[in-house]
Amino acid sequence: MSPQSPRGKNASRDIDPVSPQAASNAATSASKNSTGKKSYVLDIRQPSATAARTATPSKPRDIDTPVVAKPKAPALPNAKKVFIKTYGCQMNVYDSERMADVLSPIGYAPVDSHEDADLVILNTCHIREKAAEKVYSELGRIRQHKNKSKPDMTVAVAGCVAQAEGEEIMRRAPVVDMVLGPQSYHKLPEMIAKVARGTGDVLETEFDTLEKFDQLPETRAVKGFSTFVTIQEGCDKFCTFCVVPYTRGAEVSRPVDHIIAEIRGLAAQGVREVTLIGQNVNAYSTSGPDGKEWGLGELIRHVALIGGIDRIRFTTSHPRDMDDELIATLGAEPKLMPYLHLPIQAGSDSVLKAMNRDHTYAHYKQLIAKIRAARPDIALSGDFIVGFPGETDADFEATIKCVEEIGYGSSFSFKYSVRPGTPGASLPRQVPEDVKSERLKRLQDLLYQQQWDFNQSLIGRTLDVLVENGGRENGQLFGRSPYLQGTHFDGPESLVGQIVPVKITSAGRNSLTGELV
Numbered sequence: 001m002s003p004q005s006p007r008g009k010n011a012s013r014d015i016d017p018v019s020p021q022a023a024s025n026a027a028t029s030a031s032k033n034s035t036g037k038k039s040y041v042l043d044i045r046q047p048s049a050t051a052a053r054t055a056t057p058s059k060p061r062d063i064d065t066p067v068v069a070k071p072k073a074p075a076l077p078n079a080k081k082v083f084i085k086t087y088g089c090q091m092n093v094y095d096s097e098r099m100a101d102v103l104s105p106i107g108y109a110p111v112d113s114h115e116d117a118d119l120v121i122l123n124t125c126h127i128r129e130k131a132a133e134k135v136y137s138e139l140g141r142i143r144q145h146k147n148k149s150k151p152d153m154t155v156a157v158a159g160c161v162a163q164a165e166g167e168e169i170m171r172r173a174p175v176v177d178m179v180l181g182p183q184s185y186h187k188l189p190e191m192i193a194k195v196a197r198g199t200g201d202v203l204e205t206e207f208d209t210l211e212k213f214d215q216l217p218e219t220r221a222v223k224g225f226s227t228f229v230t231i232q233e234g235c236d237k238f239c240t241f242c243v244v245p246y247t248r249g250a251e252v253s254r255p256v257d258h259i260i261a262e263i264r265g266l267a268a269q270g271v272r273e274v275t276l277i278g279q280n281v282n283a284y285s286t287s288g289p290d291g292k293e294w295g296l297g298e299l300i301r302h303v304a305l306i307g308g309i310d311r312i313r314f315t316t317s318h319p320r321d322m323d324d325e326l327i328a329t330l331g332a333e334p335k336l337m338p339y340l341h342l343p344i345q346a347g348s349d350s351v352l353k354a355m356n357r358d359h360t361y362a363h364y365k366q367l368i369a370k371i372r373a374a375r376p377d378i379a380l381s382g383d384f385i386v387g388f389p390g391e392t393d394a395d396f397e398a399t400i401k402c403v404e405e406i407g408y409g410s411s412f413s414f415k416y417s418v419r420p421g422t423p424g425a426s427l428p429r430q431v432p433e434d435v436k437s438e439r440l441k442r443l444q445d446l447l448y449q450q451q452w453d454f455n456q457s458l459i460g461r462t463l464d465v466l467v468e469n470g471g472r473e474n475g476q477l478f479g480r481s482p483y484l485q486g487t488h489f490d491g492p493e494s495l496v497g498q499i500v501p502v503k504i505t506s507a508g509r510n511s512l513t514g515e516l517v
C-alpha cells in the first residue's frame with residue numbers, strides 16, 4: 001500500500017445539521033426527518049433509575065491472551081452456536097462483540113468453546129511476530145475436531161491476519177470456509193449463506209470501513225458498566241515497524257450521529273464509562289451536525305452531555321494529532337478521566353526518524369508540558385520499543401532520559417520484532433537479541449519503578465472508583481480508579497455499578513487497595 005492513501009486522511013460522511021441550541025436542549029430523540037435521514041438531539045438528563053445494571057468482571061489483559069466473546073442476547077429457539085476467539089487489542093475485542101451482534105438476529109448464540117460450535121471465528125491480530133503461525137496451529141486443532149466430531153462446522157478467520165494473508169489462508173488451511181478482513185464483518189450473514197449454499201470458499205478483504213459501520217445493527221447489547229466504542233479506524237502514519245496501515249487501511253472517522261446513538265443506547269443499558277477507541281483515535285475528524293469540522297475534543301464534549309455517561313476515556317493517540325482543542329478539552333471536561341496513553345516509542349530523534357514517527361522528542365516534551373499545564377492531575381502512559389534497527393547505545397540512553405524526564409504512571413514496552421512486510425523488516429543493522437534483552441530489562445526496571453512510585457503517591461488520597469464486580473474475597477468489591485488501576489475494597493454488592501469514593505490505603509505496582517469513605 002502506498003503511504004498516500006487514495007481515500008485521504010479522514011474520509012467522512014455528511015450528517016444532518018442540528019442547531020447548537022437543539023444540541024443543548026434537554027430533550028432526547030433520534031428520529032428520521034422529512035428527508036428520511038436521521039437527526040438527533042443530545043440528551044443531558046440523568047439515566048433512568050431503572051436502567052439495568054448487571055455486573056461483569058473486567059480485569060487487565062495481556063495483548064497475547066485470547067478472550068472469548070460473551071453471549072450478548074438471549075438465544076433464539078433452536079439457536080446455532082458460535083465460538084469467537086479474540087486475539088490482540090481492544091479494537092478486536094470490540095469487533096468480536098459487534099460480530100456477535102450481527103450474528104444474533106440470524107439465530108447464533110455465543111458459546112465458550114469450539115467443541116460444540118456450529119460456527120467458529122478466529123478474530124486474529126497481526127501485531128506480534130509469528131501471529132499467522134499461531135493461527136495456523138489453532139486451525140490445525142480445529143480441523144482435527146471438525147473431522148472427528150463436527151463435520152458440518154463452519155470455520156472463519158477474521159481480523160488482521162485474515163486481511164494480511166487472504167487467499168493464502170484458504171490454500172494452507174482447507175478447513176477454513178470464510179476469510180474476512182476487519183472491514184467486512186457486517187457481511188457475515190451473507191457469507192454464511194454462501195457457504196451453506198456450497199458456492200465455494202468465501203473471501204472478503206475489502207477496505208470499506210464506512211459501509212461496515214452503516215450496516216452494523218444500531219443497537220448493541222452489553223453487560224457491565226464500562227465498554228469500548230470504536231470511533232475511528234485505520235492509520236495513515238506508516239510507522240516502519242507496524243502492520244496496521246496494511247491490515248486496517250486508511251484513517252476513517254465514524255459519523256457523529258452513529259457514535260452518539262450507540263453511546264445513548266449503551267447508557268440506557270447502564271453503561272457509565274465509555275472508552276473511545278481507534279488506531280489513531282485523536283486523528284478523529286469529521287463533519288459535525290453543525291456543519292463544522294469536529295475533532296476528538298468536540299466529540300468528547302458532546303459525549304459528555306449524554307445522560308448516564310459519567311466517565312470518558314480515549315485511546316490510542318498519536319503525538320502528531322494531539323491538537324490544542326483536545327488538550328483544552330482534557331483541561332475542561334471533568335468527565336474525561338485524567339489518564340492519557342500517548343506513545344513515543346523511543347527518545348532518540350534518529351530512531352524516531354527511522355521509525356517514521358514524524359515527530360521529535362522535543363515536540364513530544366513540549367506537548368506533555370502543555371497537557372500537564374491544562375490538566376495537572378494527569379497520569380501518562382506510553383509505549384516503548386527497544387532495539388529498533390540501528391539503535392545505538394547512545395540512542396537507547398536517549399530513551400532512558402526521556403522516561404526520566406517525562407515520568408510515566410504506566411507503560412507498555414517491548415523488544416523490536418520484525419513484522420513481515422513492513423519497511424523495518426528489511427532495515428540493516430538489526431540489533432542482536434541479547435542487546436535488546438538487556439536494554440528492555442533496564443528500561444522496564446525504570447518504568448516499573450515509576451509505576452510503583454505513582455501508585456504509592458496515591459496512598460491517603462480518596463479516588464472515585466467505578467465498581468465493576470465483586471472481588472476475590474467475600475464482601476470485597478473490585479473497580480477502576482480514574483487512573484485505570486484495579487482497586488479492591490470492602491463493601492456491599494449493591495454498590496456494583498456505582499461510582500464511589502475510596503480512600504487508598506496501600507498500593508502495589510498494578511493495583512490499589514482502599515476503604516470506602
Ligand code: SF4
Pocket residue numbers: 235236237238239242243244245279280318
Ligand atoms: S501510528 Fe500506530 S497504528 Fe499507525 S503505523 Fe504507527 S504504530 Fe501503527
